[in-house]
Amino acid sequence: MAVSGARPRVAWACDALEARGRLFPEPEMPPRSPFRRDCDRIIHSTAFRRLKHKTQVFVFNEGDHYRTRLTHTLEVAQVARSIARALGLDEDLAEALALAHDLGHPPFAHAGERALDACLKGQGGFDHNAQSLRVVTRIERRYAQFDGLNLTWETLEGIAKHNGPLTDRQGRGIGRYRDGLPHAIRVHSAQQDLELWSHASAEAQAAAIADDIAYDVHDFDDGLRAGMFTLDDLAELPLLGEAIAEVRQRYRGLDLPRTVNEVFRRVITRLIEDVVAESERRADAAGVASAEAVRALDGPVVGFSPAMREKEKAVKGFLFPRMYRHERVNRIMADAQQVVRDLYGHFLSHPKDMPSSWHDDIDGLGSERMARRVADYIAGMTDRYALDQHARFFDLTPDLR
Incomplete structure (x- = not known):
């Protein structure tokens, strides 16, 4: 199956002409669609620029060629657009959701997230997906009439539901949110109903699975570069092993860098092709004929086939012990994590050590809001800035190498 050519918009795609609008009404600006404007606003945001100095797996001073949150995000956007184009979905909406999906990540990847979540235990915790929503609805301050970026309902919905529905129809948290919704989700839900009980649009689902595809494949590339495993170690894995055998058979004697690139481009293509074929099968089987019908389904319409899902699980099963949990x-x-914990404790005790824009209105905030203010400030830091701030206030700052 070819995935490069665009197909006509399918009935179950989101239609930009029928977008549900923005929390703060604004006039439209043809020829850009509402979803294209969302993309542009995200790209021009401060939080997006900071992604270039935030960790994906390896911190910035370990090498120039490892992925950062920014390069990962761009790769996710490329894959999301490819899937959306092949399925006949709205490419701009899929791209906007890919571009926004990691805006809430704190410095030092999931380590920073775990540290902030522990610091905020009992006060709503910290969740990077929810923080992405907080960034685009409250923290970014670029416009005269509102805080945030005032993105469309469809984009906000997709950010909030990056991992699927958060509640049942009665508003009770489900899955990982059974004990309560993240703070940012609760705060925004008081202003705007994002229908947290339903699935997100097919475009949002395309962006979410593009995230899986991008980090599955490109984390292998970074792991090889870091010497955590070899290409021969991957030859026994499903999907990767098939591609390695194919490249070695076709291009005998090819040097390692070209071999790696040939392998990974084949793997990405096969993953995308599988998603496109399986999503079309699901849509046909369910008879979906609108974006609302997609939201009402019991499960996602965009996804891997059962066979590919098993292969993808094996890929993750290799990466976790060999890379993400590597010594x-x-x-x-x-x-x-200690850097983040230290910064949190310091700024909570000395809030005026934060820039004036973060502390000039702290009188009367209360302990919970003050804790969230400090967490917002730290979550926006790049790796480099967090280390610089730590060195200002503490005698010993780790080198992180």
Whole structure:
């Protein structure tokens, strides 16, 4: 199956002409659609620029060629657009959701998230997906008439439901949110109903699975570069092993860098092709004929086939112990968590050490709101800035190498 050519818009795609609008009404600006404007606003945001100095897996000073949150985000956007184009979905909406999906990540990747979540235990915790919503609805301050970016309902919905529905129809949290919704989701839900009980649009689902595809494949590339495993180690894995055998058979004697690139481009293509074929099968089987019908389904319409899902699980099963839980990564991330904990404790006790825009209205905030203010400030930091701030207030700052 070819995935490069665009197909006519399918009936179950989101239609920009029928977008549900923005929390703060604004006039439209043809020829840009509402979803294209969302893309542009995200790209021009401060939070988006900061992604270039935020960790994906390896911190910035370990090398120039490892993925950062920004390069990962761009790769997710490319895959999301490819899927949306092949399915006949709205490419701009899929791209907007891919561009926004990691805006809430704190410094030092999931290590920073775990540290902030522990610091805010009992006060709503910290969830990077929810923080992405908070960034685009409250923290970004670029416009005269409102805080945030005032994105369309469809984009906000997709950010909030990056991992699927958050509640049942009665508003009770489900899955990982059974004990309560993240703070940012609760705050925004008081202003705007994002229908947290339903699935998100097919475009949002395309962006979410593009995230899986991008980090599955490109984290292998970074792991190889870091010497955590070899290409021969991957030859026994499903999907990767098939591509390795094919490249070695076709291009005998090819050097390692070209071999790696040939392998990974084949893997990405096969993953995308599988998603497109399976999503079309699901849509046909369910008889969906509108974006609302997609939201009302019991499960996602965009996804891997059962066979590919098993292969993808095997890929993740390899990456977790060999890369994400590698001794080197664990050691660095343990130090990174301490940096975040130290900063949180310091700024909570000395809020005026934050920039004036973060502390000039703190009188009467209350302990919970003050804790959230500090967490918002730290979550916006790049790795480099967090280390610089730590060195200002503490005698010993880890090197993170």
